[in-house]
Amino acid sequence: MSIEELRGRIDVIDEQLIRLLNVRVACAVEVGRLKHEAGLPVYQPEREAQVLSGVRQSASDLSGPLTSDAVVRIFERIIDEARRAERAAGSLRDGESRDGE
């Protein structure tokens, strides 16, 4: 495959990654909403640790070219952005409920 073909492939993969990342974060935002409704703490570090350990396992099963450490670093960023999106959705919700009072 030529450099141009490989770059075309990377661009297609990036499109798929962006879609999947948005679906993933939409699920996380919905989890946040359900936890809020149930009066559960929104930040649950044990679930985060569980996700990262699952990710590390899957990454080492695939054996490359990304190392497990690299995959974990990418997921730390993804989880961080998911948390940010959850907070944004939460403030919107609180704003709405204040308006409704």
Add this chain to the structure above:
Amino acid sequence: MSIEELRGRIDVIDEQLIRLLNVRVACAVEVGRLKHEAGLPVYQPEREAQVLSGVRQSASDLSGPLTSDAVVRIFERIIDEARRAERAAGSLRDGESRDGE
């Protein structure tokens, strides 16, 4: 959907993300190898800027829940890890060619 079902969905998406990330980085490593063979500079900031601007556009077309800035931050990390994998593959190559001398 319950919290448990949503978490199950997140875990499945994470598996798919890890696979796609590995294919993406394998393509980037191969681009690095071809550039090396052709005597081209391995670091091409204009291609990186092009990827990030494409990613920003796709993210804003999808309109959420991830903001374009969030998607760009995630891809900055992905590109960083791809570069690290390219360097690792490069040193392996150089080591091999030294052995072959």
